[in-house]
Amino acid sequence: MSLEQRIKDCLGADVVEITEFRGDVCVEIPKSRVIEAMTLLKEKAGFDFLSDVIGVDNMDLYAKAKKAKKKKKDEEEEEPKKEGPPPPRFDVIYLLLSLSRDERVQVKVRVPEDDMDVPSVTGLWKAATWPEREAFDMYGFNFTGHPNLRRLLMWDEFEDHPLRKDYPLEGKGEERHLNYDTV
Amino acid sequence: MNFQAIQGEGWLLTKAEQLINWGRSRSPWPFPYGTACCGIELMCALASGYDMARFGAERVAFTPRQCDVLIEAGTITKKMVPVLKRIYAQMAEPKWVIAVGACACTGGVFRTYSTQQGIGSIIPVDIYIPGCPPRPEGILYALLKLIDKIEADHPLYKNRQKVIEALEANK
Ligand code: SF4
Numbered sequence: 001m002s003l004e005q006r007i008k009d010c011l012g013a014d015v016v017e018i019t020e021f022r023g024d025v026c027v028e029i030p031k032s033r034v035i036e037a038m039t040l041l042k043e044k045a046g047f048d049f050l051s052d053v054i055g056v057d058n059m060d061l062y063a064k065a066k067k068a069k070k071k072k073k074d075e076e077e078e079e080p081k082k083e084g085p086p087p088p089r090f091d092v093i094y095l096l097l098s099l100s101r102d103e104r105v106q107v108k109v110r111v112p113e114d115d116m117d118v119p120s121v122t123g124l125w126k127a128a129t130w131p132e133r134e135a136f137d138m139y140g141f142n143f144t145g146h147p148n149l150r151r152l153l154m155w156d157e158f159e160d161h162p163l164r165k166d167y168p169l170e171g172k173g174e175e176r177h178l179n180y181d182t183v
Numbered sequence: 184m185n186f187q188a189i190q191g192e193g194w195l196l197t198k199a200e201q202l203i204n205w206g207r208s209r210s211p212w213p214f215p216y217g218t219a220c221c222g223i224e225l226m227c228a229l230a231s232g233y234d235m236a237r238f239g240a241e242r243v244a245f246t247p248r249q250c251d252v253l254i255e256a257g258t259i260t261k262k263m264v265p266v267l268k269r270i271y272a273q274m275a276e277p278k279w280v281i282a283v284g285a286c287a288c289t290g291g292v293f294r295t296y297s298t299q300q301g302i303g304s305i306i307p308v309d310i311y312i313p314g315c316p317p318r319p320e321g322i323l324y325a326l327l328k329l330i331d332k333i334e335a336d337h338p339l340y341k342n343r344q345k346v347i348e349a350l351e352a353n354k
Contacts, residue, residue: 153297155262168296169294170294172296175264178265
């Protein structure tokens with residue numbers, strides 16, 4: 001049985017979309033079912049190792065796609081089609097590995113900008129602690145249930161989330177100041 | 184050092200300034216503050232192949248209290264800035280700073296939100312070495328330049344104005 005089929009069987013109705021690109025299987029699951037689906041993947045499908053948790057900001061991607069569409073429309077002067085709701089801005093991607101079978105799968109969760117809560121998987125894999133902290137630091141996901149959700153790379157007083165596409169590359173002039181005890 | 188020796192009794196005449204400079208310039212003990220790739224070149228310059236100890240940088244001090252030259256080799260992130268400031272403040276006078284590499288001089292290729300654009304804006308730097316990374320010869324050359332600088336210093340003259348002012352105030 002192919003990996004794709006096995007994951008479909010394992011997750012059942014939790015699969016929103018499953019794609020394969022050059023041997024990499026990517027499965028999208030709804031945000032509300034993260035813990036359940038991950039538990040299934042870990043315990044039934046044998047994905048016992050969490051390599052990384054990463055965030056993606058799709059803002060520019062969607063903006064570009066929209067622009068291209070508009071251009072095309074202007075040229076052909078077609079009737080404007082009805083557009084659905086804009087896709088969620090952020091993705092959280094979990095990279096899972098099965099150590100016994102040497103198989104990998106990417107699990108994608110869509111996160112809209114106005115609801116940044118994502119259930120934390122630290123209960124399943126302790127290894128998620130730091131990657132989740134990093135994703136919080138860079139994108140501002142609120143991993144609910146995380147034991148210690150502090151910034152990992154930037155300093156604690158830093159206010160923004162620098163890997164978001166609307167954050168300027170050269171920063172907004174933040175500086176770090178520490179008041180050491182002089183006693 | 185210019186000096187005049189008188190034979191027999193073992194007398195040596197020189198100027199206090201020159202004696203002090205002689206001592207300081209022959210023992211610039213480095214504090215290796217390697218924060219990125221340039222630190223590897225610094226290690227190379229310190230190790231036997233290039234042997235910085237030939238020029239008096241004999242003892243690499245891993246405590247800021249016991250060193251004279253802060254060799255800042257590598258990128259300084261903004262998160263690191265207060266630490267660098269503190270290390271510099273902890274060093275005892277007299278102290279000098281060498282900035283090794285493009286990152287320490289100007290921020291280098293990292294023109295981003297997280298990188299300090301040159302350490303010159305946070306602590307006084309004596310010698311800048313360009314390069315990404317500079318070769319160990321570059322670091323040795325900078326050390327020799329620093330030694331020249333120390334020898335041209337006026338350690339007693341430096342605070343003269345302050346001393347005069349203090350004396351005037353006490354009159
Ligand atoms: S100047 Fe180049 S070699 Fe040196 S720390 Fe920066 S990036 Fe690394």
